[in-house]
Amino acid sequence: MTAIAPSSALGTPRSAQTNRIWNVVRLHFTNTWVIIQTPAIILALIFAVNYAIWSVLDVSISMEPGEAVDGTQWSGAASFVFVYMSVVAAQAITVTFPFALGYSVTRREYYLGTSLLFVLVSAGYAVVMTILAAIEEATNGWGRGGHMFTAVYFGEEGGLARLFVFFAMFLFFFFSGAAISTIYMRWRMYGMIAFWTVLGIALIGLVALVTYTRSWPVVGEWFATNGASGVAAWLLVPTVVSAVTGYLVLRRATPKN
Amino acid sequence: MTAATNSPAGPIVRVSGLIKRFGSFSAVDDVSFALEPDRIYGLLGRNGAGKTTLMQLLTAQQFATAGSIEVFGESPVENPGVLRRVCFVKESQKYPEDWRVKHVFASAPWFFDNWDADLAERLIADFRLPLNRAIKKVSRGQLSAIGVVVGLASRAPLTFFDEPYLGLDAVARQIFYDRLLEDFAKHPRTVVLSTHLIDEVSALLEHVLVIDDGRILIDQDAEEVRSSAVTVVGGRAAVDAFVAGREVLHRDGLGGLASVTVAALGDADRRDALDAGLELAPVSLQQLIVRRTNTTEKEFEQTS
Numbered sequence: 001m002t003a004i005a006p007s008s009a010l011g012t013p014r015s016a017q018t019n020r021i022w023n024v025v026r027l028h029f030t031n032t033w034v035i036i037q038t039p040a041i042i043l044a045l046i047f048a049v050n051y052a053i054w055s056v057l058d059v060s061i062s063m064e065p066g067e068a069v070d071g072t073q074w075s076g077a078a079s080f081v082f083v084y085m086s087v088v089a090a091q092a093i094t095v096t097f098p099f100a101l102g103y104s105v106t107r108r109e110y111y112l113g114t115s116l117l118f119v120l121v122s123a124g125y126a127v128v129m130t131i132l133a134a135i136e137e138a139t140n141g142w143g144r145g146g147h148m149f150t151a152v153y154f155g156e157e158g159g160l161a162r163l164f165v166f167f168a169m170f171l172f173f174f175f176s177g178a179a180i181s182t183i184y185m186r187w188r189m190y191g192m193i194a195f196w197t198v199l200g201i202a203l204i205g206l207v208a209l210v211t212y213t214r215s216w217p218v219v220g221e222w223f224a225t226n227g228a229s230g231v232a233a234w235l236l237v238p239t240v241v242s243a244v245t246g247y248l249v250l251r252r253a254t255p256k257n
Numbered sequence: 258m259t260a261a262t263n264s265p266a267g268p269i270v271r272v273s274g275l276i277k278r279f280g281s282f283s284a285v286d287d288v289s290f291a292l293e294p295d296r297i298y299g300l301l302g303r304n305g306a307g308k309t310t311l312m313q314l315l316t317a318q319q320f321a322t323a324g325s326i327e328v329f330g331e332s333p334v335e336n337p338g339v340l341r342r343v344c345f346v347k348e349s350q351k352y353p354e355d356w357r358v359k360h361v362f363a364s365a366p367w368f369f370d371n372w373d374a375d376l377a378e379r380l381i382a383d384f385r386l387p388l389n390r391a392i393k394k395v396s397r398g399q400l401s402a403i404g405v406v407v408g409l410a411s412r413a414p415l416t417f418f419d420e421p422y423l424g425l426d427a428v429a430r431q432i433f434y435d436r437l438l439e440d441f442a443k444h445p446r447t448v449v450l451s452t453h454l455i456d457e458v459s460a461l462l463e464h465v466l467v468i469d470d471g472r473i474l475i476d477q478d479a480e481e482v483r484s485s486a487v488t489v490v491g492g493r494a495a496v497d498a499f500v501a502g503r504e505v506l507h508r509d510g511l512g513g514l515a516s517v518t519v520a521a522l523g524d525a526d527r528r529d530a531l532d533a534g535l536e537l538a539p540v541s542l543q544q545l546i547v548r549r550t551n552t553t554e555k556e557f558e559q560t561s
Contacts, residue, residue, distance in 0.1 A: 020337060020341070020368070023367040023368060026364070026367060027364050027367070030353075030356070030360045030363060030364045031353065031355050031356055031357075031360055033355055034355055091354075095351065095353045095354060096353055098350075098351050099350070099351060099352060099353060101316075101318050102345065102346055102347060102350050103364070103365065103368040103369075104316065104340040104341055104343050104344060104345070104368060104369075104413075105340070105368065106317075106335045106336070106337050106340060107335060108335055109337060251335075252320065254313075254318060254319050254320065255318055255351075256351075
């Protein structure tokens with residue numbers, strides 16, 4: 001597989017090569033709706049619905065103001081964005097990969113450009129969500145005591161830690177979604193069946209292992225001691241594994257006819 | 258790296274012993290040929306003959322099972338130096354779902370060094386392409402036209418057109434024909450037209466590669482192919498007498514008239530035919546290829 005590494009006598013200057021990688025990023029941004037407008041609009045809608053619920057809760061339950069809404073710190077409302085980005089990543093591979101090959105882009109250029117896109121978008125969204133979390137904190141949950149961007153999973157260690165958690169989570173969802181998609185590009189349906197079967201068995205096995213060894217308290221403790229940013233740091237391991245796997249799988253993938 | 262002898266006179270594509278199998282099916286079966294620079298090639302064959310697979314192999318979209326491919330003296334696989342000089346818009350090219358037509362022409366220039374924006378603009382007007390229409394809503398003909406515009410405006414030294422005529426109306430076909438020749442005269446490059454609609458492109462072609470069942474059947478100068486056979490038309494008895502003992506490629510008849518296609522005639526033979534009151538008509542490339550790819554054996558049986 002290393003024999004593929006191009007040492008071209010036709011000479012493509014390094015600058016031209018980086019240029020082509022950057023052009024792949026631009027290719028993904030040709031139409032920004034999928035990556036920017038659509039998720040932003042959906043996020044805004046989810047926020048509006050949540051805000052309405054907080055308001056209703058606050059009025060209808062007779063407790064201290066804001067107390068009833070306290071449970072929303074376990075809100076999963078913002079998790080939509082992460083899953084959405086996983087789907088965007090998967091679609092990016094199935095749609096723009098065959099298209100980029102049509103533009104005479106190599107698989108390497110395509111993958112590096114797409115990875116760069118993932119990192120940039122992850123950083124951008126992490127910043128935006130961190131800012132929203134800060135506002136949420138400053139306004140005591142948008143004046144309603146609600147939690148959407150300050151849910152407990154995102155950590156309670158302040159702005160920078162939260163930025164890191166968001167960033168790591170976005171990276172994980174992008175690269176894992178993309179890696180699964182490369183398996184589809186390479187082996188189609190068989191690849192999918194094999195992948196999900198193996199993943200399912202592995203997860204069930206893991207749960208069984210933890211259960212039979214009565215290790216759930218240890219697992220809980222691990223999450224507690226690591227904290228949100230510690231867990232996010234560990235999340236980088238499967239992220240890097242996904243990124244490398246995606247690259248190796250895509251290196252030999254072919255577009256459908 | 259093999260010695261990258263890319264002398265301007267040598268072929269820019271060299272293929273030898275190329276095999277591509279999908280499971281037990283051989284899409285490309287031991288194919289060897291070369292493409293010279295600055296010529297217009299026809300890659301002709303029936304649906305499923307292996308045309309698209311062959312082009313995907315040349316552009317490194319597919320990987321060969323065996324054999325060697327050299328494009329500009331090097332393997333095209335993951336080779337940006339080669340691929341950036343190649344343009345191949347597949348007939349079945351998938352575009353991103355959410356794109357409009359204009360997005361194609363906005364992004365294509367980033368990937369083709371010689372992109373000519375003026376030419377693209379002119380072609381878009383010629384083909385009346387609706388720039389703001391969603392790409393999944395354009396017609397088959399417009400999709401072909403998009404491919405044609407990218408192929409022409411990219412001015413890649415090696416350009417593949419995959420079924421460029423699919424769904425194009427007569428006016429659009431003429432535009433493609435005119436613009437290709439016009440631009441080719443100013444900016445010579447190697448063009449490969451892949452199609453099963455042979456008569457539509459035959460006037461453009463300088464060289465013909467006919468592929469059938471994954472194998473190259475004909476690799477010949479277009480003029481040579483055309484002059485390799487002739488149709489003899491006249492009264493049945495006179496025609497039969499004339500073609501007796503000759504290699505008959507095809508036979509048609511209506512009432513007392515017969516029309517028989519035979520291998521090329523020498524000057525003496527032509528005079529004989531004319532003296533016998535027979536007419537000699539040229540054979541179209543399409544007819545010739547249809548006969549050579551499909552019905553040769555049957556026709557031989559009929560004559561014996």
